[in-house]
Amino acid sequence: MTQKRILIVSGEPSGDLHASNLVRDLKKLKPDIEFFGLGGEKSKTAGVDLLFDISHLAIVGLADVIKNIFTIGKVYKTVLRNVNAKKTDLAILVDYPGFNLRLAKELKKRNIPVIYYISPQVWAWGRDRVKIIKKCVTKILVLFKFEEEFYKTYDIDSEFVGHPLIETVRPKHDKTWVFKKFGLSEKKTTVAILPGSRKSEISSLLETLAEACKLINKKLGDVQYILSKHPSLPISLYEKAIQDSGLNIVLAEGDTYDVVASSDFAIVASGTATLETSILGTPYVLVYKSDPVTYIAYKIVADIKNIGIANIIAGKQIVPEFLQYNCTPEKVSAAAIDILTHDEKKSKMIADLKDVRLSLGGPGASSRAASAILPFLQ
Numbered sequence: 001m002t003q004k005r006i007l008i009v010s011g012e013p014s015g016d017l018h019a020s021n022l023v024r025d026l027k028k029l030k031p032d033i034e035f036f037g038l039g040g041e042k043s044k045t046a047g048v049d050l051l052f053d054i055s056h057l058a059i060v061g062l063a064d065v066i067k068n069i070f071t072i073g074k075v076y077k078t079v080l081r082n083v084n085a086k087k088t089d090l091a092i093l094v095d096y097p098g099f100n101l102r103l104a105k106e107l108k109k110r111n112i113p114v115i116y117y118i119s120p121q122v123w124a125w126g127r128d129r130v131k132i133i134k135k136c137v138t139k140i141l142v143l144f145k146f147e148e149e150f151y152k153t154y155d156i157d158s159e160f161v162g163h164p165l166i167e168t169v170r171p172k173h174d175k176t177w178v179f180k181k182f183g184l185s186e187k188k189t190t191v192a193i194l195p196g197s198r199k200s201e202i203s204s205l206l207e208t209l210a211e212a213c214k215l216i217n218k219k220l221g222d223v224q225y226i227l228s229k230h231p232s233l234p235i236s237l238y239e240k241a242i243q244d245s246g247l248n249i250v251l252a253e254g255d256t257y258d259v260v261a262s263s264d265f266a267i268v269a270s271g272t273a274t275l276e277t278s279i280l281g282t283p284y285v286l287v288y289k290s291d292p293v294t295y296i297a298y299k300i301v302a303d304i305k306n307i308g309i310a311n312i313i314a315g316k317q318i319v320p321e322f323l324q325y326n327c328t329p330e331k332v333s334a335a336a337i338d339i340l341t342h343d344e345k346k347s348k349m350i351a352d353l354k355d356v357r358l359s360l361g362g363p364g365a366s367s368r369a370a371s372a373i374l375p376f377l378q
Helices: 013-029 041-046 061-067 069-085 097-109 129-136 145-152 175-182 199-220 236-245 256-262 272-280 292-301 309-314 329-340 343-358 365-377
Strands: 005-010 034-039 048-053 090-094 114-117 139-142 158-160 190-194 224-229 249-253 265-269 284-288 321-323
Touching (some): 005 013, 005 097, 013 034, 013 041, 013 048, 013 090, 013 114, 013 365, 041 048, 048 069, 069 097, 090 097, 097 129, 114 365, 139 145, 139 365, 199 236, 199 265, 199 284, 199 329, 224 256, 256 272, 272 309, 272 343, 284 329, 321 329
Parallel strands (some): 005 034, 114 139, 139 158, 190 265, 224 249
16 A cells, blocks of 8 residues: 655644644554654654754744745745655645645645644634635634534534643642742732743733732732743743842743642733633633734734633633733733632633633544544545
């Protein structure tokens, strides 16, 4: 039997994680598959022959796309050159819509079946992209039930496989272990700070969040704070904002799920971390600031009222959102204080977040995705 070759393309860290798990599950079902494409260290470890390591690109927003436009163009041509040179049986595109939907058009011209894993957020903005998906994508595997229903209204072959984070987002240690490790008191109110995983996010958000924490302390007294530091970012990026706050903010590198699960409340930058916090069930507020160009572009094309995935799943705002010019120390702290001082509001949010978690399906999302892809390799 001829060995099957699959192009797999992921363009940022969370996509790399999900792509690597999918590769492993596909190899369990069909060990002789050969993978090549784009990804990061996790995809490489899973057995993907990388044409380019996406960890060398840090694309967030329109400004970063413009800055890296020539590199992106070279990578795109490299992918197509390899597709042409190899007998490619199937393409799996993972999120990264700006790149992948353009690529899907070229793959369609070459009669290569395209499976899209992790839907572009076309239901939020860029609905014109639905036309490209309908024309160029053979099947789309989605992480949220509402996405399956959305695509079916356009007569697109879609399948809800559940969210892979359900299996990975879980604390390893209890609150006593966590507090002992980081020198915290179990008697104090604890607020976790998750300011993002990119330099641009830390630079734009952290001083605002530190000021918000000062206002929380002023109102509630002796609150303790623990900040989740991303392992790939320098500590100097965090230190100035922390020192200027005058608060004893503990830095935690790693153990993010343990930290969030053990906290009474969290302040979380928009992104995957908000879904992870929702799964863990810790009440939180969502914050975000981006460069002005990206924000203006978002406002022009956005087709939704809320950007937080928990709010989108719930169909209402269960988590307060503070974006761009609305993200001020006064507003963020007021929302945090309101939830921390009203047990009924806190309990209601915890119950709503539990419903969000239940809607994500059970364990085994990646293996279900692999099973859905297998028929295309027969």
